Amino acid sequence: MSVRKLLVAGAGQMGAGIVQVSAQAGLEVVMIDVAEEFVAKGMAGIEKGYAKLVEKGRMEGADRDAALGRISTGLSVDAGADADLFIEAAPESLELKSDLLGRVAAALRKDAIIATNTSSLSVSALSALVDVPERFVGIHFFNPVPMMALVEVVRGTATSDKTVATARAFAEAVGKTPITVKDSPGFVVNRILFPMINEAVQALAEGVASAEDIDTGMKLGANFPMGPLALADLVGLDTTQAILATLYRDLGDAKYAPCALFDEYIAAGKLGRKSGAGFYAYG
Numbered sequence: 001m002s003v004r005k006l007l008v009a010g011a012g013q014m015g016a017g018i019v020q021v022s023a024q025a026g027l028e029v030v031m032i033d034v035a036e037e038f039v040a041k042g043m044a045g046i047e048k049g050y051a052k053l054v055e056k057g058r059m060e061g062a063d064r065d066a067a068l069g070r071i072s073t074g075l076s077v078d079a080g081a082d083a084d085l086f087i088e089a090a091p092e093s094l095e096l097k098s099d100l101l102g103r104v105a106a107a108l109r110k111d112a113i114i115a116t117n118t119s120s121l122s123v124s125a126l127s128a129l130v131d132v133p134e135r136f137v138g139i140h141f142f143n144p145v146p147m148m149a150l151v152e153v154v155r156g157t158a159t160s161d162k163t164v165a166t167a168r169a170f171a172e173a174v175g176k177t178p179i180t181v182k183d184s185p186g187f188v189v190n191r192i193l194f195p196m197i198n199e200a201v202q203a204l205a206e207g208v209a210s211a212e213d214i215d216t217g218m219k220l221g222a223n224f225p226m227g228p229l230a231l232a233d234l235v236g237l238d239t240t241q242a243i244l245a246t247l248y249r250d251l252g253d254a255k256y257a258p259c260a261l262f263d264e265y266i267a268a269g270k271l272g273r274k275s276g277a278g279f280y281a282y283g
Helices: 014-022 036-055 061-069 094-107 123-127 162-175 189-205 211-224 228-235 238-252 261-268
Strands: 005-008 028-032 072-075 084-090 113-116 136-141 148-156 177-182
Touching: 005 014, 014 028, 014 061, 014 136, 028 036, 036 061, 036 072, 061 072, 061 261, 084 094, 094 123, 123 136, 123 162, 136 211, 136 228, 148 162, 162 177, 177 211, 189 228, 189 238, 189 261, 211 238, 228 238, 238 261
Parallel strands: 005 028, 005 084, 028 072, 084 113, 113 136, 148 177
Antiparallel strands: 136 148
């Protein structure tokens, strides 16, 4: 099965990014969210992303216009009920995703593939919410989607080989490199990455070094393109804390227990780039 039409639920940073790269690759895409203001914000981000590509000479104006013409929006699954592939890009809340997937499974074509972009929840557990678990798969993009080359294709306990193959082909079609992983807490990247971020936050809490020096140390000493604290700001401190809490719950390893400093920043409204301040100030 090849994917020609995509339905994405969630117009936030991840959902809009998936829509952007998919429309650019020639797919017809429907983006939905719970309120028009969220959809409008997502579209504004996509338009800004394309504008940057045109400005840098990496995209022709005509191609930008064609890509935008392949995107439609709505507030209901019905807007894209005939899609070949559905991807949910809702916040990392089991309750939110459960409600969404239950409604989607009833509205989509029975042969459509249903995917989650979750970065930490169990794909197998989420697949139990739909009546076709063999066509349920994790398709985990990385943030920011237009820049990051990797997609983790996560096989749940019931995911069929055909579904995995279709998910991998879709990832390749939108310009990404897929890796296939089994359904395990954190999959591959986050299982390794988030303890490092947590340790960087702990080092900051203990006054080992400033945020700038911690990040400079990891960039120049480990050749990372971005320091772990700047990365936490990009992901969002609330999202980072939630992912760590999920990993700690599921793996039971103390290295995943979120550093208490997260609570202080989140309580102060310092969530990272999206709020204008986190470990660094933005504006």
